[in-house]
Amino acid sequence: YVVTQPPSVSVAPGETAILTCGGKNIRSKSVHWYQQKAGQAPVLVIFYDSDRPSGIPDRFSGSNSGDTATLTISRVETGDEADYFCHLWDSSTDHSILFGGGTKLTVL
Amino acid sequence: EVRLVQSGAEVKKPGESLRISCTASEYSFSTYWITWVRQMSGKGLEWMGTIDPKDSYTSYSPSFQGHVSISVDKSLNTASLQWGSLQASDTAVYFCARHVAFGGAPGRSGENAFDIWGQGTVVTVSS
Numbered sequence: 001y002v003v004t005q006p007p008s009v010s011v012a013p014g015e016t017a018i019l020t021c022g023g024k025n026i027r028s029k030s031v032h033w034y035q036q037k038a039g040q041a042p043v044l045v046i047f048y049d050s051d052r053p054s055g056i057p058d059r060f061s062g063s064n065s066g067d068t069a070t071l072t073i074s075r076v077e078t079g080d081e082a083d084y085f086c087h088l089w090d091s092s093t094d095h096s097i098l099f100g101g102g103t104k105l106t107v108l
Numbered sequence: 109e110v111r112l113v114q115s116g117a118e119v120k121k122p123g124e125s126l127r128i129s130c131t132a133s134e135y136s137f138s139t140y141w142i143t144w145v146r147q148m149s150g151k152g153l154e155w156m157g158t159i160d161p162k163d164s165y166t167s168y169s170p171s172f173q174g175h176v177s178i179s180v181d182k183s184l185n186t187a188s189l190q191w192g193s194l195q196a197s198d199t200a201v202y203f204c205a206r207h208v209a210f211g212g213a214p215g216r217s218g219e220n221a222f223d224i225w226g227q228g229t230v231v232t233v234s235s
Contacts, residue, residue: 029219030210030219030221032221032222034153034222041203041225041226041227041228042153042203042205042222042225043225044208044221044222044223047208047210047221047223048210048221051210051211053212053223085152085153087153087221087222088219089217089218089219089220091218091219096155096167096218097143097155097158097169097218098155099152099153099154099155100152101152102152102153
C-alpha cells in the first residue's frame with residue numbers, strides 16, 4: 001500500500017493550508033496526522049481522520065474521503081511551520097503501520 | 109504529566125551491540141501498546157515494531173525483523189530497543205510512542221494513533 005504526500009506546501013500567514021495524504025481507497029482506513037518541528041518529536045494533531053487531541057487548536061481539522069485524506073490548517077501562523085506526516089494502518093500487508101513521506105509546510 | 113522519557117545519545121562502532129530505553133510515567137504502562145519509530149537524518153518516519161507490554165507480544169516491520177529486538181520490563185515501566193550488531197546505516201534518531209484508540213481510550217491495536225512520544229534517542233554508528 002502506497003501513501004503519498006506532496007513534499008512541500010507554502011502559504012502566507014492568515015491563509016488556509018491544505019495538506020493531502022493519498023492512497024487507494026484511503027477512506028476505508030483511519031488516518032492520523034503529526035506535526036514535527038525541527039529537532040523535536042512528532043506531535044499528534046488529528047487522529048481517526050478528524051478528531052483533535054486536547055490542546056490542539058481548532059484551526060486544525062481533518063477529513064477523509066475517496067483516495068485522499070486531508071489536514072486543513074486555518075488562519076495559518078508562523079508557528080505552524082513544520083513537517084506534517086500522515087499515518088495509517090494497512091491490515092493487508094506486513095508493513096502494516098505506514099507513514100507518508102511528509103509535507104514541509106512553509107509559512108511565507 | 110504522562111511522559112515517555114528515552115535514554116541518552118549513543119555513539120557506537122559497527123558490529124557493537126546497543127540497547128536504548130523508553131520509560132513511561134503517570135499512566136498504566138501495561139494498558140497501552142508501545143511502538144518504535146526510526147527517523148534518519150532529513151528523512152521521514154519509519155515503523156520498526158510494536159510491543160504489548162501486558163504480555164510482550166511483538167510485531168516487527170519486515171524491514172527491521174531480525175535486526176532489532178523489542179522488549180519490556182514491566183517492573184520498571186520501560187520498553188527497550190536492542191541491536192545485536194550495529195551497522196553504519198543504523199545511524200538515526202529513534203522514537204518510542206504510546207498507542208491511543210478512538211476517543212482517547214488505551215490503544216491496543218495497529219490502527220491506533222500515537223499520542224505520547226519520547227524525546228528521541230540519537231544513535232550514531234561510525235568507525
